[in-house]
Structure formats: structure tokens, C-alpha cells
Amino acid sequence: MKDLESQLRAALRPAAPREAFTKTLLAQISLTRQPRTTLRRTAWLTASLAATLLLAVGARQHVQDLRNRESGLEARRQVIEALRMTSQKLDLAYEAVKNQSASETPGA
Amino acid sequence: MTQRISWLWLILLLPSLAWTAPNPRLLLPEFSALAQKATESVTITLDPSLLAMAGRFLDSNDPQDAATKEVLKGLQGIYVRSYTFDQDAAYRESDIDAVRNQLSAPGWNRLLETRSRKSHADVDIFIMTDKNQAIGLAIIASEPRQFTIVNIVGAIDLEKLHKLEGQFGVPKLDVDLQPAASSPKK
Secondary structure, eight states: OHHHHHHHHHHTOOOOOOHHHHHHHHHHHHHHHHHHHHHHHHHHHHHHHHHHHHHHHHHHHHHHHHHHHHHHHHHHHHHHHHHHHHHHHHHHHHHHHHHHHHHHSTTO | OHHHHHHHHHHHHHHHHHHHSOOOOOOOOOOHHHHHHOSEEEEEEEOHHHHHHHHHTSOTTSHHHHHHHHHHTTEEEEEEEEEEOSSTTOSOTHHHHHHHHHHTSTTEEEEEEEEOTTTOOEEEEEEEEETTEEEEEEEEEEETTEEEEEEEEEOOOHHHHHHTBTTSOBOOOOSOOOGGGOOOOO
């Protein structure tokens, strides 16, 4: 019995791995880890690029909206100014017609 | 063969027919020399796209804006040139001749001509009609220190323009604004 026990102990004693085995294992580990890091980096880069692109598009749209609004308000101002001037000149004509009618009407 | 020649004539005549179609848009000169002399100058050029844009910024709940919006419907352009000077006779009548000449073209009718001795203001109102519908309006107002040219292009609803009374100070004209009743061309 004791003989069997000692035989088993001898067989199962901790032994240091061979140097070649260690090297291969470490190489395998580094190979499996590297793509994951690269993938994560690529994902972050893509996300950042997408966010930047979205921000740029949003900012451009906002600037465009502001410009459109400015142009629209300017056009509105010009329309009102044009109609005001038109009415002013019509008023001038009206005054002249009124004065003429008054001078032609006897007793006016 | 005869039919073919007729078609050829028609095709050849079409561009000239289009060319003679009355155009309510006046070719307003630059007036650059006058603009330099003027103390104040107003240049307004509103083409259909700008009018549409302006219409989008008019508030229908505001009475003045709503009335303006109604007037703008059917308009294709508003063009204004106005120059104010700090002294009398700073401009010559010949400066406006280029515009007056265009108003003697077929299609234009003088609606009103006023000469005021009191204010020395001369106002000429011209209208262009097509099928009893006003399609163009031109106003030339000459005052001692100011001259203004207004050209409105498009289906002008004079009733709607009338409705602007009080909105922009448009007076109630005692003249008949119906195109059919307009006086013949000068």
C-alpha cells in the first residue's frame, strides 16, 4: 500500500513545464488577446467618428436653418418695405387727385 | 407639302410670338450714378423664390401679415428703386426715360397720371392686363428730391391691394381701379 502511495506521489509530483511549452502558451495567449483590443479600439474609433460626423451634420444644419431664417426675415422686411413705399406713392397720387377734385368742384 | 410648309412657318413664328408677348417685368437700370449722389437709396428685388420665402415668415394670425400674405398670392416679383437727394433737381427726367420707354410698349396702360403743383410731385400709375386680370403694375413717382419706381409683377388682385388700406397707410383711392375702366395708353 505504502509502495503504491509513494509511486503515485512520485508520478504526480509538481513539475516545472518545459521552456518551449511556456513560450508556446504565452504566444497563444497574446495572439488571442490582441484582436480583442484592436476590435475595441476600432469600435471606439468608429463611434467617435460617427459622433463627430453627426455633430458636424447637426451643426451645419443648424447654421443653414439660421441662415434661412435670416434670409426669410430679410425678405419679409423687404416685402413690407416695398408695400409701404407703394402705398406711400399711391397716397401721393390720391392726395393729388383729391386736391384736383376739390379745386374743380365749385364751392369746395 | 403645303401642310409641311405651314408647320414650318408656325415653328419659325413661335419664338417671335413668344418674344412679343407682353412682359410686365420692367428692366430697371442700375442708376449707379444717381445712387452715388443720393443721400438715401432703396433697392428691393424680390423674385418668386424670395416672395415665397417671405410668405413663410408672415404670421397669419397678425392682421397686417395676413393681409400682406393675401396680396403676395399670385405675385411673381416686386422691384423697387428709390433715391432721395438732399437738394432739388438732383436728377433729370431723362434718367427715368429708359423706364418710361418700356411703359409705352404694348400691354401697358396708364391708369392714373397726377401732377401736383402744391407738392411738385408727379405720379404715374401704369397697369398691364391680360384677360381682364392685372398682371403688372408700375408706379413712377417723381418729387423734387426723390424719385421712386415700383414694379409689381404677377396676378395683382387690386381688391386685395385695396384691403391693405390702413395696414400700410394705403389710401382709399377714389379712382376706379378696375382694369377694364383704365384709361387708354398715353
